[in-house]
Structure formats: C-alpha cells, structure tokens
Amino acid sequence: MAQGAVAAGHPATAEAGAWALRKGGNAVDAAVAAVCASFAAESPLTGLGAGGYMLVRLPGDEPLLLDFFVVAPGLGSLRRRSELKPVLVDFGGSKQTFNVGAASCGVPGVPAGLCEAVGRWGSMSLAELVGPACKLASEGVVINNQQAYLMKLLEPILSLEPGGRNIYSTPTGRLHREGERFRVPDLGVSLKLLAREGPEPFYRGEIAERICTTVAAGGGALAPEDLAAYEPIARDPVGARFAGREVLTNPPPASGGILIAFALAVLEHVGASSTEALVAAMEQAQLARTEEFLTGLYEPELGDRFLAPAAIAEAAGAVKAALGASAVRPEPGEQLGSTTHVTAVDAEGGCASVTCSNGAGSGIIVPGTGIHLNDMLGEEDLSPFGFHATPAGLRMPSMMSPTIVLRDGEFEVGLGSAGSNRIRSAITQTILRIVVEGMDAEAAVAAPRLHLEAGTVHAEPGIDDEALDALGARGYGINRFPAPNVFFGGVQAIVRDPASGALSGGGDPRRGGAVVMV
Numbered sequence: 001m002a003q004g005a006v007a008a009g010h011p012a013t014a015e016a017g018a019w020a021l022r023k024g025g026n027a028v029d030a031a032v033a034a035v036c037a038s039f040a041a042e043s044p045l046t047g048l049g050a051g052g053y054m055l056v057r058l059p060g061d062e063p064l065l066l067d068f069f070v071v072a073p074g075l076g077s078l079r080r081r082s083e084l085k086p087v088l089v090d091f092g093g094s095k096q097t098f099n100v101g102a103a104s105c106g107v108p109g110v111p112a113g114l115c116e117a118v119g120r121w122g123s124m125s126l127a128e129l130v131g132p133a134c135k136l137a138s139e140g141v142v143i144n145n146q147q148a149y150l151m152k153l154l155e156p157i158l159s160l161e162p163g164g165r166n167i168y169s170t171p172t173g174r175l176h177r178e179g180e181r182f183r184v185p186d187l188g189v190s191l192k193l194l195a196r197e198g199p200e201p202f203y204r205g206e207i208a209e210r211i212c213t214t215v216a217a218g219g220g221a222l223a224p225e226d227l228a229a230y231e232p233i234a235r236d237p238v239g240a241r242f243a244g245r246e247v248l249t250n251p252p253p254a255s256g257g258i259l260i261a262f263a264l265a266v267l268e269h270v271g272a273s274s275t276e277a278l279v280a281a282m283e284q285a286q287l288a289r290t291e292e293f294l295t296g297l298y299e300p301e302l303g304d305r306f307l308a309p310a311a312i313a314e315a316a317g318a319v320k321a322a323l324g325a326s327a328v329r330p331e332p333g334e335q336l337g338s339t340t341h342v343t344a345v346d347a348e349g350g351c352a353s354v355t356c357s358n359g360a361g362s363g364i365i366v367p368g369t370g371i372h373l374n375d376m377l378g379e380e381d382l383s384p385f386g387f388h389a390t391p392a393g394l395r396m397p398s399m400m401s402p403t404i405v406l407r408d409g410e411f412e413v414g415l416g417s418a419g420s421n422r423i424r425s426a427i428t429q430t431i432l433r434i435v436v437e438g439m440d441a442e443a444a445v446a447a448p449r450l451h452l453e454a455g456t457v458h459a460e461p462g463i464d465d466e467a468l469d470a471l472g473a474r475g476y477g478i479n480r481f482p483a484p485n486v487f488f489g490g491v492q493a494i495v496r497d498p499a500s501g502a503l504s505g506g507g508d509p510r511r512g513g514a515v516v517m518v
Contacts, residue, residue, distance in 0.1 A: 001500075001501070001502055001503075002502070002503045002517035002518060003021075003346075003347035003503075003518060004018075004021040004027075004030070004344075004345055004346045004347050004503070004517075004518040005018075005344070005345050005494045005503045005505045005515060005516065005517045005518065006018050006021065006030055006031075006034055006342065006343070006344045006345075006494075006505075006515070006516050006518075007342070007343045007344075007441070007492035007493055007494050007505045007506060007507050007513065007514070007515045008034050008038065008340070008341070008342045008343075008492055008507065008513065008514060008515075009038065009042050009045070009340040009341065009342075009418070009490055009492060009507070009508075009511055009512060009513050009514075010038065010041040010042050010141075010144070010146075010147070010340075010512055010513075010514060011041075011144075011512075011514040011516075012037055012040075012041040012136060012141055013034050013035075013037045013038040013041045013042060013340075013342065013514070014034065014342075014507065014514040014515060014516040015037075015132075015514075015516055016033045016034050016036070016037035016132035016133065016136075017030035017031060017033050017034030017037075017342060017344050017516070018030070018516035018517075018518050019033060019132055020032075020033040020034075020124060020128075020129060021344070021346060021347075021518040022518055023124065023128070024123070024124075025122075025123055025124045025129075025346075026058065026121070026122070026123050026346045026348070026350050027056070027058070027344045027345055027346040027350040027351050027352040028054075028056055028058075028117055028118070028120075028121040028122050028344075028350070028352045029118075029122050029123055029124045029129060030344035030346065030352070031054065031117070031342050031343075031344040031352035031353075031354045032114055032117055032118055032122065032126070032129045033129040033130075033131075033132055033133070034342040034344065035052075035110075035114065035342055035354055035356060036114070036129060036130050036132070036133035036191060037132050037133045037136055038340050038342065038356070039133060039137070039184075039187055039191075039370075040133055040136035040137045040141055040182075040184055040187060041136060041141045041147075042147070042340045043167075043182070043184065043372070044150075044151075044154060044157075044158060044168075044358060044361045044372050045150070045339060045340045045356075045357070045358060045418070046110075046339070046340045046356040046357060046358050047110070047187075047358055047370075047371060047372050048108065048110050048111055048187070048190055048191075048194070048202070048369070048370075048371045049105075049108045049110070049211075049358060049362075049366070049371045049372050049373040049374050050070075050108060050109075050110045050356050050357055050358040050359075050374050051068060051069035051070035051106070051108060051109040051110060051113075051356070051357065051374060051376065051396075051398075052068055052069060052109065052110060052113060052354060052355055052356030052357065052400070053065060053066065053067055053068065053069060053250050053254065053354065053355055053398075053400055053401075053402050054066045054068070054113065054117055054352055054353070054354035054402060055237060055248065055249070055250065055352070055353045055354070055402040055403065055404055056117075056120075056121055056350075056351070056352050056353075057248070057350065057351050057404050057406070057411060058121060058348075058350040058351075059348050059349050059350060062236075063236075063237050063248050063404060064234050064235070064236070064237070065234070065235045065236070065237045065250055065251060065402075066113060066116060066117055066120070066232055066233075066234055066235075067109075067232060067233040067234070067235055067254075067395065068109035068110060068112055068113025068114075068116065068232040068233075069109055069254070069395050069396060069398055069400075070106035070107060070108060070109060070374055070376040070395070070396050071106060071107040071109070071226065071229075071230060071393060071394065071395055071396070072106055072107075072377065072388075072390040072391065072392055072393065072394055072395075072396060073105075073106060073107055073220075073221045073222040073223060073226040073377075073392060074221055074223075074226070074391075074392030074393070075223065075225040075226050075229055075392050075393055076221075076223025076224060076225035076226060077223070077225075078212075078216060078221050078222075078223035079221060080103055080219060080220060080221040080388070081219035082101065082102055082103045082218060082219025082220065083101075083103055084099035084100070084101060084103045084104055084377070084378045084387060085099065085100050085101035085103070085104075085160070085363075086098070086099055087099075087100050087156045087157055087160065087363075088156065089153060089154065089156060089157075089360075090153075098157060098360045098375070098378065099375065099378030099379075099380070099387070100157050100160060100360065100361070100362045100363045100364075100375045100378055101160070101218060101219075101220075101362060101363060101364070101375075101378075102214075102215045102216075102217070102218025102219050102220030102222075102362070102364055103218075103219060103220050103221070103377065103378070103388075104220075104359075104362045104374075104375035104376070104377045104378030105215050105220050105222050105362050105364055105373040105374060105375065105376075105377065106222070106374055106376040106377050106396060107222060107226045107227060107230050108202075108211075108371075108373065108374060109230065109232065110356060111194055111199045111202040111203070112199040112202070112203065112230055112231065112232050113232045114126070114194070115194070115198050115199045116232040117352075120234075121352075125195070126194065126195040126198075127192075127195040127196065129195075130191040130192065130194065130195045133187075133188070133191055134188040134191050134192060135188075137183065137184045137185060137186075137187040137188035137191070137370065138183065138185050138188045139181075139183070140181035140182055140183035141181065141182050141183075142179065142180070142181055142182075143176055143177065143178050143179065143180050143181075143182050144178065144512055145178055145512070146511055146512030147178075147182075147512070148176075148177055148178035149486075151168060151175060151176060152175060154360060154361065155168075155175055157360055157361050157362075157363045157375075158175070158361070158363065159175070159363075160363030160364075161363050161364060161365065163364070163365030163366075163367060164363055164365050164372070166365075167184055167365060167370070167372075184370040185370070186368055186369055186370035187369075187370030187371075188370070189368075189369075189370070190207065190369045190370055190371060193207070202227070203227045203228055203230055204224075204227065204228050207366070207369060207371070208224060208227045208228070209224070210366050210367065210368065210369060211227065211366050211371070211373070212224050212227065214364060214365075214366050214367065214373075215364065215373070218364060220364075226392070226393075229393060233395075235251050236251065237249055237250065237251055237257070237404075238250070238251040238252070238257050238258050238261050238303050238307070239261065240260075240261035240262075240264045240265045240268070240307065241265070241268060242264040242265070242267070242268045242431070242435070243268070243435045243436060244407065245405050245406060245407050245412065245435055246405070246406045246407075246409075247260075247261065247264055247403065247404075247405050247431065248403065248404045248405070248406065249261060249401050249402070249403040249404075249427075250398075250400065250401045250402060250403075251303055252296075252297045252298070252299075252302050252303060253297040253298050253394070253395050253397055254297075254395075254397060254398045254399070254400060254401070255289070255293075255294070255297060255397045255398065255399060256398060256399035256400055256401040256423050256424050257401040257403070258302075258303060258306055258307070259285045259286075259288075259289065259424050260401055260403065260424045260427055260428055261307060262284075262285050262288060262306065262307060262312070262315070263281045263282060263284075263285045263424070263428050264428060264431065265307060265312045266281045266284055266285070266312055266315045266316050266319055267281050267319075267432075269312055269313060269315075269316035270316045270319050270320060273432050273436050274467065275450065275463060275464050275467035275468070275471075276323055276467055276470065276471065277319060277323070278428075278429070278432070278450070279450070279452050279457055279471060279476070280318075280319040280322040280323060281315075281319055282425060282428075282451075282452040283322065283452055284315040284318055284319055284322075285315075285424070286452070288306070288311075288315065291384075293306065294384050294385070294397070297397055298394065339355060339356070339357035339358075339400060339417075339418035339419065339420070339423075339490075340355070340356060340357070340418055340490070341353075341354070341355045341356075341402070341415075341416035341417055341418060341490065341491070341492045342354050342355075342416075342492060343414040343415055343416060343492050343493060343494045344414075344494075345411070345414060345494045345496070345503060349410065349411045349496070350411075351404055351411050351414040351494070352414075353402035353403060353404055353414045353415065353416050354402055354416070355400040355401070355402045355416045355417075355418075357374070357398075357400060357418075358372060358373075358374045358375075359374045359375040359376050359378070359379050360375055360378075360379075361373075361374070361375055362374060362375040362378070363375075376396045377390075377396075379396075381399065381420055381421060382396045382397055382398065384397075399420060399421060399423045399424060400416070400423060401416060401417070401423055401424060401427055402416040403415050403416060403427055403431075405431060405434075405435065407498050408498075410496075410498070411496055412434075412435075412495065412496055412498060413431065413434055413435070413441075413493060413494070413495050413496075414493065414494045415427060415430055415431070415491055415492065415493035415494070416491070416492060417430075417489040417490055417491040417492075417508075418489055418490035418511060419487075419488065419489030419490060421451070421453060422449075422451050422487065422488055422489045423489055425449065425450070425451040425452070425488075425489070426449060426451075426488060426489030426490075426491050427489075427491065429447070429449050429450070430444050430445060430447075430491050430493060430506075433447050434493075434495055440495060440497075440504035440506075441493045441494060441495040441504040441505050441506035441515075442504060442505065442506040442515075443506070444493065444495070444506060445491045445492075445493050445506030445507070445508050445509075445513070446484075446506065446508075446509055447462070448460040448461060448462030448463050448484070449463075449488040449489070450463050451487075451488060452476075455475075455476060455477055456476065456477035456478070456479050457471055457476050457477065457478055457479070458479045458481065458487065458488075459478070459479065459480055459481065460481050460483075460484050460485065460488060461480070461481065461482070461483065461484070468480070484509065484510055485510060486510050486511055488510060489508070489510070489511075490508040490510055490511030490513060491506065491508045491513075492506070492507055492508060492513050492515075493505065493506045494506075494515075503517065505517065
C-alpha cells in the first residue's frame with residue numbers, strides 16, 4: 001500500500017514531489033520540490049514571478065495557511081507611466097481580452113514563500129529540493145499536448161516582448177510545439193541562487209534590481225521599496241463543517257476559500273447536494289459577494305461575520321425557496337485561470353496543498369533570470385473596483401483555494417484547483433463526490449462538473465439532463481459542453497480512505513494532471 005502521494009498538473013511536477021518523498025522528505029518537502037519543477041514543466045502558468053498559497057497540516061501541528069500571494073505595488077516614488085496592454089486570445093469558440101505588459105506586474109511572492117515553507121516545515125534543504133527543477137530547466141521538458149495547447153493559446157502574450165520570444169520560440173521564430181524539448185537554463189541559475197542565498201537577492205539584491213529595472217523600462221510601478229517590504233504571512237485557515245468533516249481552506253483577504261466554505265455550509269444546512277441545490281447554493285454564494293464583502297476582505301472579522309449561523313441559515317432558506325425561482329446576479333467575465341496546483345501527502349499523514357499562479361503572465365521576462373512576471377494587476381476578477389484600485393502594499397484578492405478535509409481530526413482529503421472563477425465550483429463538487437458519493441480521488445476529479453456564471457449554468461456531459469432542463473425552465477441559461485473542458489478547472493487531489501488508510505490520487509485530465517504514488 002502506498003505510503004505517500006503527489007498529485008500535480010504535469011507528470012514531471014508530480015515525479016519531482018515523489019522524489020522528495022522517496023528521499024525521506026515530508027509533505028512540505030514534496031510540495032516545494034514539485035512547485036519548483038512546475039516552473040519548467042508548467043511554464044507559463046507559474047514561476048518565480050508568481051504568487052501563491054500553501055495550506056499545511058502536519059500531525060501534531062495546527063493547520064496553517066502560508067500566504068505568499070502577489071501584492072499591489074506603489075510604495076516607492078516610482079509612478080506608473082504606461083497603461084495595461086490589451087491582448088486578444090482566441091479560444092477557438094470565443095475570444096477574450098487579457099491585460100498585460102509592465103503595468104500589470106505585481107510584487108511576486110513565490111521566492112519568499114518557498115523559503116518560508118522550507119524554513120517552517122521542511123526536513124530537507126532547499127538546495128536539495130530545487131535539484132529536479134534545475135535538471136528540468138537545463139535539460140528540458142518534452143512538451144505534451146496540454147502544454148502545447150496552453151502555449152499556443154497564450155502566444156500573443158508569450159511573444160509580446162523579445163524576452164518571451166527567446167524562451168517560447170525556436171531559433172527560427174516558431175512557437176515550440178508538442179514533442180519538442182522546452183528549456184529555460186536561466187531558471188535553473190535563479191533557483192540555485194534562491195537555494196544558496198534565500199529570498200534576499202530577489203527582494204533586495206541583484207534579481208530585485210533587474211526586476212525593477214525591467215518593469216520601469218516598460219512604464220510599470222514596481223519599485224525597490226515594494227520588493228523590500230514583501231513578506232509571506234501565516235494565517236489561520238477558514239473552515240466549514242460538512243458531512244461530519246471539517247473543511248479547511250484559504251481565508252481572507254483571498255475570496256475563493258470563504259465562498260467555498262459558505263456554499264458547503266449552506267448545503268449542510270439544507271441537507272441536500274442535488275444539481276438544483278448545488279446551483280442554488282452557488283447562486284447564494286455569488287449574491288453574498290457584494291461590494292461590502294469585497295471591501296471587507298481586509299477586515300479581520302469578515303470570516304466570522306460572513307459564515308455566521310444566521311447568515312448561513314438565511315442563505316439556506318433562500319436555497320430552499322429558490323428551488324422554485326431564481327434571482328441571478330452577473331459575475332465577472334470568464335478568465336482562463338493560468339494557475340497550477342500541487343497536493344502532497346506523506347507517510348505520517350501530513351499534507352501540503354499549494355496553489356500558485358502567474359495570472360496569464362505579463363509577457364515581461366526579466367533578462368538573465370528565466371522569470372516571467374505575473375499580470376495580476378491586469379486580471380479583471382482581481383480588480384472588482386477597477387484596475388489599479390488595490391492600495392499599495394495590500395495583497396490582491398484571489399480565488400485560489402488550497403483545501404484540506406479532516407475527518408475526526410485526521411487527514412482525509414487534500415485538493416486544490418486552477419480555473420479562476422471556476423476554482424470554487426470545481427473544489428466544491430470534488431468534495432461532494434468524495435464525501436457524499438464515496439468516490440475515490442481519480443473518479444471524483446474526473447466526474448462531470450457544472451459552473452454557474454452570469455446567470456448561465458455551464459455543464460459537462462454527464463450532468464443530469466433533467467435537472468438542467470428544470471433549471472432552464474426556471475430562467476437560467478444552459479450551456480452544455482460537448483466534452484470535458486479545461487474551462488472547468490484543474491483539480492489535483494489526494495484522498496485517504498478512513499477505514500483502510502489507503503491513498504488514492506486524482507490528476508485532472510482536463511489539464512494534463514498526474515499522480516505518483518510512493
């Protein structure tokens with residue numbers, strides 16, 4: 001029987017985490033090794049220019065959420081001199097505008113976050129843990145179908161500047177294709193520097209200087225003061241009781257976790273998880289995402305207020321009534337969700353669930369570093385009050401929601417997802433499949449999903465047609481996808497059977513996910 005497991009968005013990412021487990025590392029060691037490998041294997045979704053969150057639960061320790069997400073710049077005297085650059089991306093059936101360029105770059109948190117995680121919980125050195133990633137960066141990763149698709153999709157961003165073209169294109173100027181080997185040697189050099197000197201060069205030293213010079217040359221506002229002030233923050237996770245379990249996830253100022261907790265608490269109160277009840281609970285969560293909610297994300301008491309029994313009971317009553325009528329509030333427009341997730345579980349039952357994102361990528365590559373900076377200031381869903389409205393020095397809000405489920409105080413499920421707005425619906429449904437329907441991780445992750453957005457229920461094949469017809473009759477738009485689709489997120493999950501202790505893993509086939517058991 002497997003003693004540990006890693007689920008990730010690429011086979012090479014999962015294998016790097018499994019390598020750490022075989023070397024005797026714990027779940028955090030495995031997660032860090034996998035995250036570093038993802039910079040090469042899952043570029044451009046993540047990297048040293050990105051931000052993220054890691055939820056850790058080790059035996060004997062209280063669960064803790066490490067927040068190393070992107071911060072809004074502007075603490076220095078440097079002022080933005082350029083506008084966001086709109087880039088049209090063609091999805092084949094629809095087109096979407098992404099806002100990129102130097103004006104979109106926020107303060108990256110990944111370098112500081114990885115060092116903090118290893119310092120707090122790791123049993124191996126960062127120098128050891130970056131080994132697989134450095135090898136992938138120098139020797140290359142063979143591009144698979146999913147990576148080729150993402151690179152093609154994001155080509156307008158990846159080719160925006162000469163630095164991107166140098167990395168993502170062949171010497172003849174053609175974008176790399178499936179089956180070709182993708183190398184980023186400069187990334188390996190940067191990872192070795194991180195392992196050797198910690199975060200200092202990235203926030204106050206030579207790499208920081210290169211980042212600021214590059215962004216300033218493009219008219220962005222990311223200044224030395226912004227990088228020097230950056231610190232990861234440890235937070236208590238937000239929780240909800242559901243089906244006899246404790247669901248722990250990402251607290252404010254992130255928004256996704258608390259919305260997941262809200263929806264699950266409402267379903268628990270209603271005592272139902274049918275398609276109609278799930279859509280109604282999703283709708284109540286969205287209706288609760290008011291301006292007061294968004295402005296309150298930085299208030300310490302928001303979690304208690306938002307998940308108060310009276311608030312849950314009121315929403316549950318609305319769900320019961322809504323099984324006859326609906327009031328739909330539009331959500332922000334669709335986003336690709338250029339994000340990746342890793343779940344690692346060790347032999348002692350420790351779990352590290354970590355989600356990282358580069359947004360869609362800014363198209364700005366820091367010369368000589370292999371670092372593609374994030375475009376979080378240009379992400380529409382992270383700027384509900386308009387672009388550049390988040391005050392300098394504050395975390396950008398996020399839907400990313402690394403999650404752990406405990407049963408009788410013991411680890412049962414670790415999961416997370418990519419997918420922007422669909423993160424919360426993907427995680428909620430995967431939990432329902434596991435704890436209500438009794439599926440193992442692979443089946444739960446692959447099971448068909450739905451998502452409510454702007455009054456339309458988007459559904460994969462396999463969602464109950466009668467229920468969809470009933471929802472359509474109540475005024476919802478119904479969009480039936482012909483096949484499972486990357487639109488519905490990318491869940492990576494590990495499940496421990498409470499009776500036998502056996503582990504099962506699910507790597508989302510929608511995004512090329514993979515699982516390695518150890």
